[in-house]
Amino acid sequence: MFEKTRVRFFCGHLLISLIVAMCILGWVFFIWYPYPLAKAVDVTHIFLMLIIIDIILGPLIGYAIYKKGKKTLKMDLCIIVVVQIIALIYGIYNLEKGRPVWIVYTGNNFDLVRKNELVYKDRESIEEKYKRVGWFKPQFVAAEYSRDDKKKYVEMFQEMNSGATRAQMPHYYKNIGTAASEIKYRARSLQDLYKYNNKDLVDMSLDENKKATAWLPLITYGLNMVVLLDKKTGAIINIVDLRPEK
Numbered sequence: 347m348f349e350k351t352r353v354r355f356f357c358g359h360l361l362i363s364l365i366v367a368m369c370i371l372g373w374v375f376f377i378w379y380p381y382p383l384a385k386a387v388d389v390t391h392i393f394l395m396l397i398i399i400d401i402i403l404g405p406l407i408g409y410a411i412y413k414k415g416k417k418t419l420k421m422d423l424c425i426i427v428v429v430q431i432i433a434l435i436y437g438i439y440n441l442e443k444g445r446p447v448w449i450v451y452t453g454n455n456f457d458l459v460r461k462n463e464l465v466y467k468d469r470e471s472i473e474e475k476y477k478r479v480g481w482f483k484p485q486f487v488a489a490e491y492s493r494d495d496k497k498k499y500v501e502m503f504q505e506m507n508s509g510a511t512r513a514q515m516p517h518y519y520k521n522i523g524t525a526a527s528e529i530k531y532r533a534r535s536l537q538d539l540y541k542y543n544n545k546d547l548v549d550m551s552l553d554e555n556k557k558a559t560a561w562l563p564l565i566t567y568g569l570n571m572v573v574l575l576d577k578k579t580g581a582i583i584n585i586v587d588l589r590p591e592k
Contacts, residue, residue, distance in 0.1 A: 356409040363401040378445040380483050382587040386566040396437040404430040447479040450513035451488040451525050454532055455563040456573050457513035465510040468517050476516040486582055488525035489518040526580030533560035533575050542589045551586040558583045563590030
């Protein structure tokens with residue numbers, strides 16, 4: 347009878363843990379790190395480590411200490427659950443802090459910028475919509491220097507001395523539409539993708555994104571990707587799991 351209760355507790359604990367894990371998985375891989383960005387920044391192994399340590403070990407430890415007649419059983423189980431929740435919150439916190447929030451056009455390519463990489467200088471000059479990051483998928487923006495040559499020189503000098511790139515500084519951010527003309531000019535031929543990737547992979551990506559007629563690199567802190575574009579309009583079509591270089 348006791349063994350049935352023990353197994354029932356373990357199954358219930360494991361089921362709840364798995365439901366929580368599936369909810370977190372959906373949010374992390376469809377909202378914070380949508381494909382192929384999860385691969386680009388290699389977040390999968392971090393998430394799996396979180397699941398194994400927190401979601402799987404918690405119920406196993408609970409099953410191991412669930413002993414008949416143990417006076418501190420309820421207290422022990424409560425401690426396990428509390429520790430499990432704290433570990434889960436800590437893991438989610440780190441995933442949230444390191445998530446990509448902006449995909450920034452900077453001239454010859456796009457840069458993927460994480461939340462913990464943002465440098466907020468001169469907040470008064472930042473457009474209101476760029477002062478805070480959203481809770482959902484990363485957004486495309488353009489980072490532009492001033493069109494005044496003197497101001498541009500000062501901005502470039504400040505960037506070199508700050509240790510941060512223009513892509514990490516929201517006071518440079520503008521609507522991605524303002525860079526459409528430059529994107530059209532800088533966009534590369536789709537044929538170049540065949541130089542760096544398997545032909546079948548390129549064909550598959552282009553078949554899934556039929557409006558794409560050009561591309562630019564997406565520079566990340568892990569595996570670089572490709573941003574497919576409409577050459578005529580400068581519009582962004584999609585991010586695909588292809589290499590922009592060898």
